[in-house]
Amino acid sequence: MNTKNSTNEKEWQEVQALSEHSMESTAIDWNHAKNRIVSGSIDRSVFVFCFDEEQKMFKPEFVNMDEKLSIIDIKWARNGKKFVSGTSSKKLYVVHEYNKVAGVNWTSKAIKAKFDSSILSA
Numbered sequence: 338m339n340t341k342n343s344t345n346e347k348e349w350q351e352v353q354a355l356s357e358h359s360m361e362s363t364a365i366d367w368n369h370a371k372n373r374i375v376s377g378s379i380d381r382s383v384f385v386f387c388f389d390e391e392q393k394m395f396k397p398e399f400v401n402m403d404e405k406l407s408i409i410d411i412k413w414a415r416n417g418k419k420f421v422s423g424t425s426s427k428k429l430y431v432v433h434e435y436n437k438v439a440g441v442n443w444t445s446k447a448i449k450a451k452f453d454s455s456i457l458s459a
Contacts, residue, residue, distance in 0.1 A: 357384045357397045364411035364422070371417030375400075377408025383422060383432070385443060400443040402430050427452040 343349065358378035365376040374386040374395060381404045386395035402408075406426035413420045419433035422445075429448040 353394050355384075355386055355395060355397070357399075358382055364408050366411050366413050366420065368413035368415075368417035368420075370415060373413070373417055375411050375413060375420050377411045377422055379407040381405070381407060383408060383411070398442045400432055400445065402432065402445045404428070404430070 355374065355376065358376065358380055359382070360378050360380035362376050362378050364378075365374065367374050372388040375383065376386070377383045381402075383400040383402055383404075385398045385400055387398060388394070389396050402422065404424050404426065406424055408422055409425050410423040411420060419431060422430045422432060424430070429450070429452070430445045431448065432443050432445040435442060435444040
């Protein structure tokens with residue numbers, strides 16, 4: 338969105354739609370340190386959107402978490418190099434930036450703890 342420094346939403350202009358999920362997005366967070374957006378969905382997918390300075394738009398990167406149920410919440414660490422994701426399958430994942438030279442951008446690890454309910458706040 339280009340808000341043109343206006344608080345009136347009728348004056349805002351859509352600049353880019355992030356539409357990689359096939360179902361409703363249920364979690365989203367923006368990291369100002371790295372200018373990255375992370376989003377999770379009912380379709381179990383997670384995408385990191387990194388801003389491309391040349392093209393002036395966000396580029397999606399798929400995050401493979403091998404999750405069986407929907408993503409409920411997601412939150413960046415302050416440095417923008419990792420995030421945590423809560424799911425409806427009572428799992429909590431920590432996802433961190435990996436070796437981009439090797440072609441793998443993000444790697445995830447499930448926290449081995451027993452939670453009594455879905456993770457509602459990461």
